[in-house]
Amino acid sequence: MQQHSNQINMEQRGAITLFDIRGDLTSFSEPFLSEAYQNANEQGAAKILLKIEKEAYINSGGIAALIQILAQSKRNNQNIGITGVSDHFKKIFSMVGITRFADIHETVENAIEVMS
């Protein structure tokens, strides 16, 4: 099923590594996020911006996958930001505490300015 995979394009924006994440965030996203993170980490990324699609469906499996990235990046002293989050998922991310480990930014441009 097409909705069980993600496409993640990585792009360097100055000091920031942008993950352009296409697709929903569910338990199926875990290997896609993990692989992208491993790549970025090997390339020495210090600041990572996760861009989600505004209309993405995110469930607890996707939240667990995100938290795994946050945990690894904390261990590796990397700074993580998230953008493209709908109002509903801003609320959800705050409820589960994701916002204590990653800032949510309104736009990519805004994120890059703040994170640089």
Added chain:
Amino acid sequence: MQQHSNQINMEQRGAITLFDIRGDLTSFSEPFLSEAYQNANEQGAAKILLKIEKEAYINSGGIAALIQILAQSKRNNQNIGITGVSDHFKKIFSMVGITRFADIHETVENAIEVMS
């Protein structure tokens, strides 16, 4: 249920009477369309542009209600245009023959130019 009614705002645009139709087009739309049409007709409208919402749900009941307006306006020698129609409903309107009695226009501006 809120989805069983329409709000129709009438507006004069030069020689054209614009019906700005909010809501879905179903069998419940018949009295709303009828009333708006009666008003316009009494005010001597000669050219009527029906503006539908792009995301409106239209079913065969709504099609019957539209055809009723087309029939009355044909009897009264009025010219009718329709705008705001999604690609899907352009196809449907063509299948049922609505496009033989009313032109479909891409935008209100476009319609006004062509109909004036």
Added chain:
Amino acid sequence: MSDKTIEVNLANQLGYERVAMACSASFARMMGLPPERIEDLKTMVSEAAINAMEHGNKGRSDARVTVSLNCRDNVINVAVMDEGDGIKEFPPKPDIEKIIEDLESPIGFGLFLISQLADQVEFNEVTDIGHVVKMAIKMDS
């Protein structure tokens, strides 16, 4: 019921066909049906469900309409079931010229749209639990 079938059971009330449309659209999207065909599917499901409510179940408020969907061999199959005994008489293809001239009533659009939009239709499968309209859309059409 096949293990990959979904089924939605509706109250017999106009408006509730929207729930079946949303269900069908979501299922078809998951299966990868192209957006323009999803719109066709929604109209087919809507018209068949409205007919089931009005004609099959004759508007009885305690009757139910069941819509089931599955995807097999690259075909999305939809069945819309009511508690009636089927379509007695098929109206002719609606003729808009005659309707506009008030020579015909504006009926028959529901069955006409279903026939036009579906890749395959079967009306009037009547079992002891009711009447079913079966419609199919091919994934690659």
Added chain:
Amino acid sequence: MSDKTIEVNLANQLGYERVAMACSASFARMMGLPPERIEDLKTMVSEAAINAMEHGNKGRSDARVTVSLNCRDNVINVAVMDEGDGIKEFPPKPDIEKIIEDLESPIGFGLFLISQLADQVEFNEVTDIGHVVKMAIKMDS
């Protein structure tokens, strides 16, 4: 079944919860629930349906999940039913600090979100046909 209830019956497969979400959203929109609460409802239904598939039905491909919805006295009631025997042990509220430090596994988010988003929840109603999670959202909250 109440005459205004709708019910959707799903294959026990991850992903199919989307169909229940679409159904619920469409029903709630029809009832006039505000958009932000529709998003809450979708997440509640999604999490309860996933739990029904994974925990209640233990991933069995021949099991089914049923989601029913109705609206009474300005409350939207949702019931998610699986073929299991209920929640044996409730995990503590997930502590993200501990999860990040690898001191806890990232579980418990499903039930946590359901409890946070619903105006009312009842877990563990177990009948002979299965286990039901009942959730409610008030129209004016």
